[in-house]
Amino acid sequence: MATSPAGAGRPKTRGIVLDHIRAARTISRIELAAVTGVTPATITQVVRELMAHGLVVEVGRGASTGGKPPTLLQLNPHARYAVGVLFERNSCVIVIVDLTGRQVARTSFPGTALLPPEQALSIVASRVEALIGAAGVDRGRVLGVGLATYGPQDRQTGVLLTHQPTAEWFEYPVGPRLSELLGLPVLLDNDAAAAAIGEHWLGAVEQDTFGCLYMASGIGGGVVVDGEVYRGVSSNGVEIGHITIDVNGGRCDCGNYGCLGNYADPSAVIKQALEDSSLGRRLGLDPADTDVMTAFGRVATAAGAGDPAARGLVEGSARHLGTAAVTMASLFDLDLIVLAGPSFAAAGSIYQSVIEEEVQRRTFARRAHPVRVVTSVSGSDAAAIGGAVLVLQSELAFLELDARA
């Protein structure tokens, strides 16, 4: 797997140039020099190299600014592909994206994380192979796999540092093992961080700095600063589901007290719904059912349809998420928060309006700037797409420009 730079351009410069071409869709060499701060001579050299290897193509001429109209460049979408996998205990989503980040194939299946790790990863690997085959993608052009899942994790070694969902997963090398099964590089990353960068890359979010609240069966967060994921010291940041919102609250499984998740995540909402026996019956909820996402989907759908009791529970969850969103906005100084992940997708408008109301009236720096809250454009697939995008960002910078073009 190519990790060393080759060719004339410094790898970092090459990655920056590719990213600017992607973001602009079409752009001239002279515009590239202006936005990157790289000299026109270096731009010419890097672009020549990228064109020689089929990553960038010329697509006609732009408007003249006096002299000869400049030639426009764009990415060749079919030059490379990346796979993104969202690996959740309740569901698994696999996508393939092209060099521009556009989704070309997708599949999903029920979660495998309650199986032993070896068995679960074998299923994921065979599903990835099948999807590459079905999509007709040249396997030699697949850069790698972004595996988005929960934390804490050791991103460098590709190891999970949690006993969730079972003790077998603790310190299991999910990244290296999946890489071995597929013969492709695998990047392990946080699902919420992946969702955040996915939203940005897809153009849903125009600004370069923003936050993302991510809710599946658990609650996570991601912050993008100047177009890159905020990492902290070990890429285990923005764990907003495990911050204290009630200093008098009970102990959470994570070891902290009064954590947001215990008041606002799908399990908490279902628990509250089951305490209302009339609502529980109305929605056909079964206390013995372990399928959290389906049960939460019923509450969310009923809330959206106007059931007052269901709506009260979803609004309560949203109010608590609003408290945490205020903390996130006040600490990271954000003016935009995106709601992503399947659980927000189920009742997006309620969550959006309640959380926005909270951040607009309570965030410390609201006199410096307002804080907007928007729902994701990629819905429940944000993290899988983001996983693939992180592969593109990481691998393109150090791409070996060899015979694959």
Add this chain to the structure above:
Amino acid sequence: MATSPAGAGRPKTRGIVLDHIRAARTISRIELAAVTGVTPATITQVVRELMAHGLVVEVGRGASTGGKPPTLLQLNPHARYAVGVLFERNSCVIVIVDLTGRQVARTSFPGTALLPPEQALSIVASRVEALIGAAGVDRGRVLGVGLATYGPQDRQTGVLLTHQPTAEWFEYPVGPRLSELLGLPVLLDNDAAAAAIGEHWLGAVEQDTFGCLYMASGIGGGVVVDGEVYRGVSSNGVEIGHITIDVNGGRCDCGNYGCLGNYADPSAVIKQALEDSSLGRRLGLDPADTDVMTAFGRVATAAGAGDPAARGLVEGSARHLGTAAVTMASLFDLDLIVLAGPSFAAAGSIYQSVIEEEVQRRTFARRAHPVRVVTSVSGSDAAAIGGAVLVLQSELAFLELDARA
């Protein structure tokens, strides 16, 4: 005031070179090229320019690595100076630092922020002039003033966006007005952010990424990432005194609910002390007294001396700060938190041990890495020194290399 680049080196490169010479104390040209990633030819050119203007001097030879021993460079401390002002409602601290960040003069006086802005700034300006004079510093070599104070603020325009302590301060142009009075550039910044960068620059913190909890009469925070202050969208981040730790708590003056400050800041501790009439009498606390820092100092001193009631109150404050420190560490993914500011200085060891205990047992990513808590080396002057350091960082990059050397 010089804001445009001059000379051969790109301003950014010049600032990076100066910062590496400072951090290393002494360094050779070849080592500079290695740590900065800048070509040896450019290093030679930038160093020649900096030496010609007296900012950098040669100080003998280092160890040979085979050939001729390399010439070592260091900053000329007397080439430039910067002023730092901590502007608090209860106190004002002014420092002058040399080019290496070493403090060469200091003064402090009771807070002026309850005066009308014009009158308060006149006092600050005359104190700055007097300190420059008393220190025997060449005024022509003073780069500017870093004004560290509370937020929210508009750092770009130098305007405060708060009605604290009085309505007159809201939208008052403190930066431009002080600049006018002194004829020097003035940078407005957050006190806690300034304290964080001050700790880093002084070498108290060896790592490049860490958090800082800052407590004076209020509580703030700063995060340094890769050696620079985390800014967010408007430099109003890490306002940890105004995050919710009790979702059922009362409304804070800031508009949020159950804010940390209301449970843990000096005013909260004094209020609790006054509720214990025996403790209040023992410490000579007066409910009518508005000098928060002196009263808090009495409680903190009694706690340090073993008074059980006083110690209980300080530990309670520390426990709540610990809850917020866990939130900060889990969101920014930190492995080091520095406690800075006068109120921590008063009872540092109690705060340090309680907060460290909380973060070590409750932070989400503690299996990925431990989180240490240390007390500041610069104590109550961290923010003033940091204000001066921010001027050095900002002005040196764009320094006009003219006849001042």
